[in-house]
Amino acid sequence: MGAITFSIEKRLKGALGRAGILTTPHGVVRTPAFVPVGTLATVKSITPEEVKALGAQIVLANTYHLYLQPGEAIMAKAGGVGKFMHYSGPTMTDSGGFQVFSLGFARGHGITKVLKEEKAHVQRDEAASEHSKLVRVDEDGVTFLSHIDGSTHRFTPERSIEMQENIGADIIFAFDECTSPLLSREKMEASLARTHRWAQRSFDAHTRKDQALFGIVQGGRYPDLRKQSAEYIASIDFDGFGIGGSFDKEDMTTIVGLVNKILPEEKPRHMLGIGEIEDLFEGVEQGIDLFDCAHPTRIARNGTILTAHGKRDILKAEHREKFEPIEEGCGCYTCTNYTKAYLHHLFKAKELLGYRLATIHNLYFIVHLVDAMRAAIIDDSFFDFKKEFLAIYQAG
């Protein structure tokens, strides 16, 4: 008996989707579910009580960031990341792989997703342009520079697992190499083979019985490599799986479906770093159980509000005298209590409360949207729901 259990409550007819129940040492997660990102042991601007009140069931923190600041030892001494941040619910950490590579190697290849991710770092990092030369992969691990102070660090699969055991989340991930999809076939094959060796080493290094370990499927945009990766990773007795790497929109459906047909049905699947509305529908349809993404909270802090009719820029002058919620009928704390005019004012004045109210709304929106997909699987209305929702959302 592992640290988690997963059961399927209902299957989506005609596709791979399913509604499931994931039980962790810190509580239950009804899947599919959206996982808010709390990079530095805080979902930026909001409290754990607010995280729960907006409907989130589980939070993901970033090992790379916590290792650099404040250091994993602090988390271990605090009794784990949950206790450290005063969050009693389920938690997960990524392996640090994505951040290590997104701050270095991938930079030179113009991958949009990675570049977007980097922007936040670049603001804090005058030396960022140096990084592309300064991430070095070898068979044993990766040497890289801190985005905070440029100091040299090294991650290996064993070190990543050790850090994640210290951080102490309920679900942790194997350490993988995150490649650019523009990588040559030859290099991709070599990288994938190494990621598979690292998966086994991560599995072997893992000692904590109260933590679940997920393996990560890579393989870029090559269906045969994805298939090979899914088969290999599925052959190791992981508690669940992550699907990593950057996708084109077109690839996503086919690649995710292909992978999930191979992965054992009875274990949970996490799609790493995906949070666009269309992608969430596709992912759920293709059998993804968990999604994490910093996008909804990042755009919130720039004043971009998610609504059923598309994204809205709260800074636009049209909101200045609108004394109505940012989304009619929305049950979030922000929409229940504040107007567009007030949020517009807060953002114009760069008031801290604005970032917070927008974050609460965007997370509520996306968490409840994935919850609604789950409900639609259960009552056999998923495809109608998807069609109707996206028609309105994309009409704007």
Place this chain on the structure above:
Amino acid sequence: MGAITFSIEKRLKGALGRAGILTTPHGVVRTPAFVPVGTLATVKSITPEEVKALGAQIVLANTYHLYLQPGEAIMAKAGGVGKFMHYSGPTMTDSGGFQVFSLGFARGHGITKVLKEEKAHVQRDEAASEHSKLVRVDEDGVTFLSHIDGSTHRFTPERSIEMQENIGADIIFAFDECTSPLLSREKMEASLARTHRWAQRSFDAHTRKDQALFGIVQGGRYPDLRKQSAEYIASIDFDGFGIGGSFDKEDMTTIVGLVNKILPEEKPRHMLGIGEIEDLFEGVEQGIDLFDCAHPTRIARNGTILTAHGKRDILKAEHREKFEPIEEGCGCYTCTNYTKAYLHHLFKAKELLGYRLATIHNLYFIVHLVDAMRAAIIDDSFFDFKKEFLAIYQAG
């Protein structure tokens, strides 16, 4: 019958202090009380629910700032500043006078209090150094430049009252000239005479029966001018009084006592912009009922934490592994749920939640301290409480 009522529950034996009950259209304020500052219709980083939960009874917003951004008309259309910001409790606004002068005239005279106040503006205002030349007072009013975009604006007593009626707080203030205490006697006399004419004009301009209007006593560091001002302002049928201007620590006790001996005992008295612990004790002892100050919240956002043993810098390395509340025994949300180590981490990482948790603690601390002074007046232990508290606080 005016917009407010004020009754004295208990008098401090041997001094001018009193415990009172102030009733406003939006609720009761037990005095003496500390009033958090919500400059731009938000107590920076926290919600109105949090303002109430930390024990605050009333909030003060700044007319100058709200006039510039988002404009008083928005407040009027929203149904007043309380509704605009989703705060159902009592509110007050200042007249805008202090900000107009602190962004201009007072600058050249090296007044610490004013300069501190200005720092926040300077960060947003590249043109700040121009302002000292660009605030022009005449008999009718003041012409000044916006600290946001340098545009020209004009306030008069009538305009200040009109703005404050639009903003719609429960308690508003007469428009005064805020002078430097280093002003020559001759110029101070001229300024004071004008402030008195402006007080009468403010009184005459005020039309809203659901708002209380407080007159402001000025007179700088000259006891005879303070006396003259208190007598003149007391002769107008204001609902209460503000005491304005910059004081030296030594002057504060004598000047405030002198003024409050003259002001009618049955009306509430507000000390403008004072929030240092020692000054709060002095003010309460000398008969002040209300204090507002942005200082506790401003230092919170810099990581300075108020405790019974003095101020603490949460950024210091000594807090890095302290898994205990920032103040043992404190009942605030922050101390109940988070550790020094976590706050230290949030501040090091410049995480938004840190500003918020520190703000909650500092306001809780100062609101409860003034509440404790009130309780000490009621149970005849004020002087013992003051002595004991300050001995520990000043020992650090």
